[in-house]
Amino acid sequence: xxxxxxxxxxxxxxxxxxxxxxxxxxxxxxxxxxxxxxxxxxxxxxxxxxxxxxxxxxxxxxxxxxxxxxxxxxxxxxxxxxxxxxxxxxxxxxxxxxxxxxxxxxxxxxxxxxxxxxxxxxxxxxxxxxxxxxxxxxxxxxxxxxxxxxxxxxxxxxxxxxxxxxxxxxxxxxxxxxxxxxxxxxxxxxxxxxxxxxxxxxxxxxxxxxxxxxxxxxxxxxxxxxxxxxxxxxxxxxxxxxxxxxxxxxxxxxxxxxxxxxxxxxxxxxxxxxxxxxxxxxxxxxxxxxxxxxxxxxxxxxxxxxxxxxxxxxxxxxxxxxxxxxxxxxxxxxxxxxxxxxxxxxxxxxxxxxxxxxxxxxxxxxxxxxxxxxxxxxxxxxxxxxxxxxxxxxxxxxxxxxxxxxxxxxxxxxxxxxxxxxxxxxxxxxxxxxxxxxxxxxxxxxxxxxxxxxxxxxxxxxxxxxxxxxxxxxxxxxxxxxxxxxxxxxxxxxxxxxxxxxxxxxxxxxxxxxxxxxxxxxxxxxxxxxxxxxxxxxxxxxxxxxxxxxxxxxxxxxxxxxxxxxxxxxxxxxxxxxxxxxxxxxxxxxxxxxxxxxxxxxxxxxxxxxxxxxxxxxxxxxxxxxxxxxxxxxxxxxxxxxxxxxxxxxxxxxxxxxxxxxxxxxxxxxxxxxxxxxxxxxxxxxxxxxxxxxxxxxxx
Numbered sequence: 001x002x003x004x005x006x007x008x009x010x011x012x013x014x015x016x017x018x019x020x021x022x023x024x025x026x027x028x029x030x031x032x033x034x035x036x037x038x039x040x041x042x043x044x045x046x047x048x049x050x051x052x053x054x055x056x057x058x059x060x061x062x063x064x065x066x067x068x069x070x071x072x073x074x075x076x077x078x079x080x081x082x083x084x085x086x087x088x089x090x091x092x093x094x095x096x097x098x099x100x101x102x103x104x105x106x107x108x109x110x111x112x113x114x115x116x117x118x119x120x121x122x123x124x125x126x127x128x129x130x131x132x133x134x135x136x137x138x139x140x141x142x143x144x145x146x147x148x149x150x151x152x153x154x155x156x157x158x159x160x161x162x163x164x165x166x167x168x169x170x171x172x173x174x175x176x177x178x179x180x181x182x183x184x185x186x187x188x189x190x191x192x193x194x195x196x197x198x199x200x201x202x203x204x205x206x207x208x209x210x211x212x213x214x215x216x217x218x219x220x221x222x223x224x225x226x227x228x229x230x231x232x233x234x235x236x237x238x239x240x241x242x243x244x245x246x247x248x249x250x251x252x253x254x255x256x257x258x259x260x261x262x263x264x265x266x267x268x269x270x271x272x273x274x275x276x277x278x279x280x281x282x283x284x285x286x287x288x289x290x291x292x293x294x295x296x297x298x299x300x301x302x303x304x305x306x307x308x309x310x311x312x313x314x315x316x317x318x319x320x321x322x323x324x325x326x327x328x329x330x331x332x333x334x335x336x337x338x339x340x341x342x343x344x345x346x347x348x349x350x351x352x353x354x355x356x357x358x359x360x361x362x363x364x365x366x367x368x369x370x371x372x373x374x375x376x377x378x379x380x381x382x383x384x385x386x387x388x389x390x391x392x393x394x395x396x397x398x399x400x401x402x403x404x405x406x407x408x409x410x411x412x413x414x415x416x417x418x419x420x421x422x423x424x425x426x427x428x429x430x431x432x433x434x435x436x437x438x439x440x441x442x443x444x445x446x447x448x449x450x451x452x453x454x455x456x457x458x459x460x461x462x463x464x465x466x467x468x469x470x471x472x473x474x475x476x477x478x479x480x481x482x483x484x485x486x487x488x489x490x491x492x493x494x495x496x497x498x499x500x501x502x503x504x505x506x507x508x509x510x511x512x513x514x515x516x517x518x519x520x521x522x523x524x525x526x527x528x529x530x531x532x533x534x535x536x537x538x539x540x541x542x543x544x545x546x547x548x549x550x551x552x553x554x555x556x557x558x559x560x561x562x563x564x565x566x567x568x569x570x571x572x573x574x575x576x577x578x579x580x581x582x583x584x585x586x587x588x589x590x591x592x593x594x595x596x597x598x599x600x601x602x603x604x605x606x607x608x609x610x611x612x613x614x615x616x617x618x619x620x621x622x623x624x625x626x627x628x629x630x631x632x633x634x635x636x637x638x639x640x641x642x643x644x645x646x647x648x649x650x651x652x653x654x655x656x657x658x659x660x661x662x663x664x665x666x667x668x669x670x671x672x673x674x675x676x677x678x679x680x681x682x683x684x685x686x687x688x689x690x691x692x693x694x695x696x697x698x699x700x
Contacts, residue, residue: 002025002028002029002030003028003029003030004029004030004032005024005029005030005031005032005051005052005116006032006034006050006051006052007024007031007032007033007034007050007051007052007053007054008033008034008035008036008042008045008050008052008053008054009033009034009035009036009054009055010035010036010037010042010053010054010055010056010062010064010067011037011055011056011058011061011062011063011064012035012054012055012056012083013056016056016083016106017033017035019106019109020054020083020109020112021033023109023110023112023113024112024113024116026110026113027112027113027114027116027117028113029113029116034050037061037062038062039062039070042062042067042070046076049076049078050078051079051120052078052079052080052081052116052119052120053067053078053079053080053081054080054081054083055067055080055081055082055083056082056083056084056085057082057083057084057091057095064080064082064083064084064095064100065094065095065098067080068080068095068098068099068100069098071099072098072099077099079101079119079120079122080099080100080101080119081100081101081102081103081104081112081115081116081119082095082100082102082103082104083104083105083106083109084103084104084105084106085105085106087103087105088656089656089657089659089660090656090659091103092656092660093656093659093660093663093670096660096663096664097663097669097670101115101118101119101122102115102118102119141161142161142162144161144163145163146163146241146242146243147160147161147163147164147165147167147221147241147242147243147244148160148161148163148164148239148240148241148242149161149164149180149239149240149241149242150237150238150239150240151180151196151237151238151239151240152236152237153235153236153237154179155179155180155181155196156177156178156179156180157175157176157177157178157179157180158176158237159176160172160175160176163242164242167211167213167219167221167242167244168183168211168212168213168214168219169213169214169215170214180192180196181193183211183212184209184210184211184212185210185211185212185218186212187210188209188210188211191207191209192209195207195223195225196238199225199226199227199235199238200227200235201227202227202229202233202235203227204224204225204226204227204457205224205225205452206222206223206224206225206451206452206455207222207223207225207451207452208220208221208222208223208245208451209221209222209223209242211242218246219244219246220244220245220246220248220249221242221243221244221245221246222242222243222245222451223240223241223242223243224240224241224243224455225238225239225240225241226238226239226240252447259478259481259482262482262483263481263482263483266286266483267286267287269286269288269364270288271288271364271365271366272285272286272288272289272292272363272364272365272366273285273286273288273289273362273363273364273365274286274289274305274308274362274363274365275351275360275361275362275363275483275485276305276321276360276361276362276363277360277430277485278325278358278359278360278430280304280305280306280315280319280321281302281303281304281305282300282301282302282303282304282305282308283301283360283483283484283485283486284301284483284484284485285297285300285301289308289365292340293308293340295308305321305363306319309337309339309340309344309365310337310338310339311338311339312339316333316335318333319333320332320333320348321348321361321363324348324349324350324358324361325350325358325361326358328350328352328356328358329350330347330348330349330350331347331348332345332346332347332348333345333346333348334346334368337365342367343367343368344365344366344367344368345365345366345368346363346364346365346366347363347364347366348361348362348363349361349362349364350362351485353433357429357433359430359433359434359485360430360485410443410527410528410531411439411440411441411442411443412440413527413531414439414442414520414523414524414527415436415439415440417439417523417526417527417564417567417568418435418436418438418439418519418520418523419432419435419436420567421519421522421523421560421563421564421567422435422519424563424566424567425519425559425560425563431516433486434484434485434486434487434488434516435491435516435519435520437484437486437488438486438488438491438492438495438516438517438520439520439523439524441475441479441488441492442475442491442492442495442520442524443471443475444474444475444478444479444492445470445471445472445473445474445475445476445478445492446471447474448470448471448474449467449468449470449471450467453467453468454468469496469504469505470505472492472493472494472495472496472504472505473493473505475489475492475493476489476490476492476493479492487514487516490514490517491514491516491517491520493505493506494506494508494513494514494517494521495517495520495521495524496521497512497513497517497521498521498551498554498555498556499513499518499553499554499555499556499557500554500555502555503521503555510557518556518557518560519557519560521556522548522556522557522560522561522564523564525544525547525548525556526544526545526548526564526568529543529544529547530544542573542595542596542597542685545565545568545596546596548561548564548565549561549565549596565596573596573597573598573688574597574598574599574600574617574618574619575592575597575598575599575600575617575618575619575620575621575684576599576600576601576602576608576611576612576617576619576620576621577589577592577599577600577601577602577620577621577622578601578602578603578605578608578620578621578622578623578626578631578634579601579603579622579623579626579650580603580604580605580623580626580627581603581623582603584623585601585602585603586601588601588621588675588680589601591677591680591681592680592684595681595684597684600617604628605622605626605628605629605630605631605633605634606628606629608622608634609629609634609637609638612637612638612641612642613637613641616638616641616642616645617645618644618645618646618687618688619645619646619647619648619684619687619688620634620635620638620645620646620647620648621647621648621650621680621684622634622635622647622648622649622650623649623650623651624649624650624651624655624658624659624662625651625652625655625658631649631650631651631658631662632658632661632662632665635647635649635662635665635666635667636665639665639666643666646668646669646687646688646690647662647666647667647668648667648668648669648670648671648683648684648687649662649663649667649669649670649671650670650671650672650673650675651670651671651672651673652672652673653672653673668687668690669683669686669687671683
């Protein structure tokens with residue numbers, strides 16, 4: 001009995017249609033045929049997708065390649081066989097690359113049955129992969145820390161994930177079928193209705209919303225909502241992601257109070273207090289030191305402590321400061337300070353970072369002739385002060401990390417990159433720690449920027465850009481009164497300045513820039529470009545490298561640019577190039593390396609295969625015609641060892657048969673000689689994106 005087959009004919013003449021029906025019946029299929037001749041009719045037919053599409057390739061009109069592009073633009077992957085009256089190997093290769101499952105001339109209609117069977121099997125495999133993808137998506141949504149909500153066109157909740165249930169304190173079954181307005185505080189209902197009105201107009205937005213939890217408590221959330229429209233542009237509902245900001249608001253207030261209390265307590269202590277660097281230079285002192293020494297604060301900071309306290313050019317004999325730095329244990333010494341006409345007891349306590357490394361010391365200088373009885377209280381204050389300093393730094397870092405849900409990892413990423421680059425530039429450990437703190441806090445000024453500007457999709461207005469450009473100055477005013485043992489406020493203030501004075505907010509030039517600010521500037525640009533944002537796609541590392549290389553010497557320090565590129569010489573930039581012509585091979589390698597890639601070349605195909613066996617690369621570029629092993633044999637060896645590797649083949653203009661054979665064997669792309677470097681660059685970039693899954697991610 002013949003197998004029913006729902007098939008869509010596109011562009012077939014009446015005579016060809018009869019021939020195809022006959023060929024299908026000879027292959028024991030009973031064709032249930034629908035037809036289409038343009039995009040509008042095809043769109044209508046796709047409301048009930050066929051099992052198979054057979055389309056004729058045409059020079060004019062709606063041909064097979066037009067159909068393939070139409071399907072791909074809508075994320076549809078249906079089995080399609082191309083028929084042609086005038087077959088060509090070049091056209092065949094193009095159709096196969098664009099997703100056709102077979103390419104037949106009219107004379108090849110007798111093998112249509114086997115082509116259909118193969119196409120249907122591949123179609124079933126693709127459906128299985130789609131089901132797997134949907135299952136992965138469901139698992140991802142249900143395991144997210146952010147809440148996810150789906151509404152129908154009447155604002156009724158049709159889906160809610162566990163994270164959002166936890167946020168509002170209700171089980172899913174208690175919320176499904178309810179109006180979304182039931183989730184918000186009474187005063188927020190009009191705001192929510194206004195936002196939903198935007199969704200009905202096809203607009204997305206990000207806004208804050210106060211939710212009412214089951215226990216009656218208020219929860220603050222950042223909502224990112226997008227509309228769902230049908231193919232005719234009619235509103236069908238909305239999807240929204242909820243990020244809990246409740247703890248962030250509490251952290252912001254606690255951070256502000258902690259910073260102010262630390263500054264007040266430091267200056268309120270009657271004893272002289274100094275924060276010293278490992279080299280014994282004064283980093284910070286309180287008002288009592290200024291009053292006692294009789295010098296302004298700016299003239300004390302940066303001086304050696306023994307110069308300030310003793311009027312000496314040499315450290316005190318037996319000074320425990322180096323021991324405190326080395327051991328991390330507090331110490332105390334009694335000494336005469338003839339320069340100040342007093343005998344003092346100096347208590348020295350370590351300041352440690354989050355890894356337990358001593359980065360500075362706190363010195364409390366007490367006049368023991370008059371205040372011996374206050375010794376224990378002062379020690380207690382010292383300990384509290386050190387703990388307050390460490391807590392303030394951690395609070396500031398936490399606020400920066402949680403301020404913007406879309407860039408929550410940005411500051412940590414910049415800090416890590418700054419650390420690697422600083423080590424590459426041979427910075428000392430203390431400087432590395434200071435640089436890392438600067439990086440962690442460099443965007444703290446964005447706390448004053450409205451979220452609708454900070455996360456706005458599209459181009460900012462001049463006024464909005466002006467607000468954005470104020471964040472370094474805002475950060476400076478937040479940080480300048482906190483006694484960090486490093487110039488944190490100044491470095492953060494400068495992180496958007498450039499060597500030629502074109503940066504902001506002050507237009508400083510190279511001689512005025514702090515070395516750490518120059519490192520932070522480059523690392524900030526690279527990390528931002530290569531991270532996802534809701535308002536733009538992720539840029540490739542190659543684009544980031546090109547940006548900082550183009551700005552080297554003008555915008556960015558060339559030595560720092562070189563260090564960043566060296567640090568980020570990542571493995572996914574590797575590719576293997578095979579060509580038996582040494583001149584061509586050298587030219588290809590030189591060009592690819594200028595693009596920031598790590599290309600390894602071989603003129604001997606056998607050696608290339610051996611090298612690949614030991615260490616596979618994401619991308620292989622190989623000539624097809626070579627003595628010894630052919631490019632097709634190299635392709636087979638590569639796919640046998642590492643099927644995921646993307647292989648680009650290069651052939652002569654007249655060698656269409658070899659090109660088609662390579663595409664059927666698993667090559668993902670081809671280039672024709674003479675190779676244009678722009679086409680080479682595009683092909684390699686496409687291959688790298690396919691290998692890393694960027695194309696799939698973008699489609700999802």
